[in-house]
């Protein structure tokens with residue numbers, strides 16, 4: 581059978597995305613119940629990197645209302661074509677300081693704040709355009725040097741600094757789990773993030789009292805993350821299939 585020319589060869593067939601999204605929601609619900617939690621306490625964010633607009637639209641039409649992009653270029657390329665469906669868009673990848681203005685045009689939240697310099701830039705820009713912005717502090721719980729994020733030991737100080745900045749609302753912490761098949765090791769990293777979140781919320785620092793979000797868990801480790809308290813899993817592969825190598 582010939583391939584449809586309008587669709588990239590790597591993109592999933594029509595209908596598949598909706599089915600896989602339903603399967604992910606079922607996995608999330610199962611994991612939540614198994615952990616003694618309510619399924620609705622864990623939101624699903626779809627990580628749409630490399631996926632073309634038509635595939636992302638299909639996911640949103642199937643009920644995905646929360647999307648994350650790693651690259652501002654991709655955010656800017658797809659967001660106008662999603663505007664009629666009004667999904668909430670988050671930045672979940674490294675944000676270069678020269679892309680802050682572009683990101684703020686479309687993003688409701690930047691999850692990948694890992695230094696005060698970026699936070700200050702975001703805050704100043706929000707003041708200039710008279711808006712508020714949700715942010716999370718990204719923590720590198722695994723210590724893998726390929727991963728972005730502030731070191732766990734420095735996370736609370738950074739989070740308190742971020743929470744004090746005008747127009748930024750600190751909603752919680754984000755991490756990428758260890759790249760390991762050792763489930764106990766991965767779980768310890770997620771538990772570390774939860775411990776930091778608990779300490780943050782209890783710190784009494786201005787602006788930290790509501791920073792309860794734990795953005796952790798991806799296609800391969802979502803159940804582990806939910807068992808450790810995740811409130812938001814970020815899912816790509818389990819819904820969109822393997823990404824093309826770039």
Ligand SMILES: *Cc1c(COP(=O)(O)O)cnc(C)c1O
Nearest residue numbers: 627672798799814815816817818
């Ligand atoms: C790609 C990505 C995800 C999703 O990963 P999958 O393993 O494809 O589910 C989640 N978070 C971030 C920051 C990502 O870059």
